Amino acid sequence: KNEVEQSPQNLTAQEGEFITINCSYSVGISALHWLQQHPGGGIVSLFMLSSGKKKHGRLIATINIQEKHSSLHITASHPRDSAVYICAVRWGTGNQFYFGTGTSLTVIP
Amino acid sequence: DGGITQSPKYLFRKEGQNVTLSCEQNLNHDAMYWYRQDPGQGLRLIYYSQIVNDFQKGDIAEGYSVSREKKESFPLTVTSAQKNPTAFYLCASATTGGVGKLFFGSGTQLSVL
Numbered sequence: 001k002n003e004v005e006q007s008p009q010n011l012t013a014q015e016g017e018f019i020t021i022n023c024s025y026s027v028g029i030s031a032l033h034w035l036q037q038h039p040g041g042g043i044v045s046l047f048m049l050s051s052g053k054k055k056h057g058r059l060i061a062t063i064n065i066q067e068k069h070s071s072l073h074i075t076a077s078h079p080r081d082s083a084v085y086i087c088a089v090r091w092g093t094g095n096q097f098y099f100g101t102g103t104s105l106t107v108i109p
Numbered sequence: 110d111g112g113i114t115q116s117p118k119y120l121f122r123k124e125g126q127n128v129t130l131s132c133e134q135n136l137n138h139d140a141m142y143w144y145r146q147d148p149g150q151g152l153r154l155i156y157y158s159q160i161v162n163d164f165q166k167g168d169i170a171e172g173y174s175v176s177r178e179k180k181e182s183f184p185l186t187v188t189s190a191q192k193n194p195t196a197f198y199l200c201a202s203a204t205t206g207g208v209g210k211l212f213f214g215s216g217t218q219l220s221v222l
Binding site: 004033035040041042043044045048086088095096097099100101102 | 140142144146149150151152154157159197199201203205210211212213214215216218
């Protein structure tokens with residue numbers, strides 16, 4: 001079983017700050033997902049990574065396969081970024097996903 | 110647009126009652142999943158299915174049952190044997206093979222009356 005750890009558990013930032021959320025996993029993976037869950041519960045997929053770096057708007061996701069670590073960065077944070085961010089991994093040819101416990105982000109105006 | 114539809118959004122269960130949560134997808138995904146989310150905990154796998162007419166138990170399957178008669182549909186029944194059913198339930202689907210794109214429904218909040 002792959003252990004997935006996220007940090008920090010909770011994060012409060014001022015609007016405009018640069019934010020980093022970290023995810024570490026214990027076993028080599030085929031893909032890592034960053035997910036966003038807003039109050040109300042629905043989850044959307046932000047990024048799917050198997051190597052390197054991806055950028056979408058103010059969000060950047062990186063992964064270091066050798067170190068088994070990924071980061072999600074938010075530049076120029078905004079109150080609408082307030083949500084729970086969840087890291088999920090999938091490995092080998094299996095179709096199961098394993099999830100971190102999430103990072104609750106609050107951005108204050 | 111393709112996506113996953115869960116219903117109902119809110120559901121109340123009386124003691125001793127079985128209730129069924131609906132999950133339908135039109136993404137043509139083979140793999141479908143049911144997860145339970147409790148406050149402060151990560152998503153926990155209840156059941157998953159990789160193909161029609163086949164499904165496997167996840168980490169917390171006791172008190173739940175599923176069926177996969179059609180590719181598009183993966184309903185979850187919360188039986189009376191589940192003594193602590195109050196939670197947020199999420200259905201997901203994914204492509205199989207490769208890196209696997211993952212999609213979620215909007216969730217069902219189940220509460221006990």
